[in-house]
Amino acid sequence: MAILYDLHPENPQPRRIDEICDSLRKGAIMLYPTDTVYAIGCDLNSKSAVQRVRQLKQLSNDKPLTFLCSSLSNIADYAGVTDEAYRIMKRVIPGPYTFLLPATKAVPKLVMSPKRKTTGIRVPDHPICQAILTELNNPIISTSAHLPDEEGEFPTIGLEKARLFDILESQVDMIIDNSLEPGFDVSTILDMTSDPPSIIRQGLGWEALQNWVTVEV
Numbered sequence: 029m030a031i032l033y034d035l036h037p038e039n040p041q042p043r044r045i046d047e048i049c050d051s052l053r054k055g056a057i058m059l060y061p062t063d064t065v066y067a068i069g070c071d072l073n074s075k076s077a078v079q080r081v082r083q084l085k086q087l088s089n090d091k092p093l094t095f096l097c098s099s100l101s102n103i104a105d106y107a108g109v110t111d112e113a114y115r116i117m118k119r120v121i122p123g124p125y126t127f128l129l130p131a132t133k134a135v136p137k138l139v140m141s142p143k144r145k146t147t148g149i150r151v152p153d154h155p156i157c158q159a160i161l162t163e164l165n166n167p168i169i170s171t172s173a174h175l176p177d178e179e180g181e182f183p184t185i186g187l188e189k190a191r192l193f194d195i196l197e198s199q200v201d202m203i204i205d206n207s208l209e210p211g212f213d214v215s216t217i218l219d220m221t222s223d224p225p226s227i228i229r230q231g232l233g234w235e236a237l238q239n240w241v242t243v244e245v
Contacts, residue, residue: 030059030197037206040159048202049164056201057081059193062096063154064124064232065172066192066210068200069096072167078138081169084199092141094126094148096170098161103127103149106134106167113220116240122153124215124232139169146221156206172214 031051033044048058055077057070068084070077072095082089097103100114100121107129109117117127131140131147140147150170152158160168173192189210193203217229218241226242227234234243 030200030203032193032203032205034205034207035156037208038155040156040206042159042163045159045163048160048204051202052077052160052164052168057084058202058204059173059196059200060156060160060202060204061154061206061208061210062157062170063122063152064211064213064215065174066189067170068173068196069169069171071164072139072169073136075136075138078136078169081171082138085171087171089138090142092146092148093139094150094170095139095167096150096152096157096161097167098158099151102161102167103129103151106132107147107149108132110220113225116218116220116225116237119240120233120236121151122158123151124153124213125237126150126215126217126229128217128219128221128228130221144221148217150215156204173210 033048035041035044052071055074057068057077057080059066059068068081070081097106100117103109109129126148128146128148131145135147173196192210197203214231216227216231216234219226219228224242227237
């Protein structure tokens with residue numbers, strides 16, 4: 029049974045953030061709110077926890093995982109950022125955008141795309157995510173809490189929060205509740221390795237990027 033943490037949506041309680049981060053350091057996985065959808069996550073550098081997330085989502089090791097960083101400067105620790113990419117990212121960070129970037133050696137192999145050597149990184153505009161990132165001082169995995177059933181469909185899409193919690197409470201170690209219903213719109217994905225950078229998935233906020241990048245979809 030997962031431990032439930034009720035956090036204030038704008039000013040999460042520091043003591044509870046400390047407890048959550050202590051568990052993440054020990055390899056726990058969590059269900060938590062982001063500025064897009066509810067996500068399943070863990071400490072980026074906990075290999076056992078990352079593997080558990082993969083098993084829960086039924087993702088093979090060749091499927092890359094997105095992770096959250098606290099800021100643009102933090103992204104530079106994990107990815108190569110060109111001047112053009114920096115200018116675009118600076119305009120929209122923090123926000124509902126996932127950036128595909130060349131991975132540095134700081135990115136665990138279990139997280140990155142093994143063929144392209146790229147990684148997906150976000151800087152969320154969300155108080156709870158930012159509080160966890162600050163206290164943990166480490167990126168956290170962020171993969172949507174949409175789970176496939178036996179037919180490969182995703183029955184958790186569009187569910188109310190209470191039902192989502194019921195389905196996942198036996199599969200994660202912590203559930204974080206911020207008293208708000210979850211969003212159902214995914215992030216916009218930008219491929220920053222292409223020239224020029226391009227949108228490869230239209231999600232929240234994609235219209236704001238039309239003047240700066242190529243739209244592929």
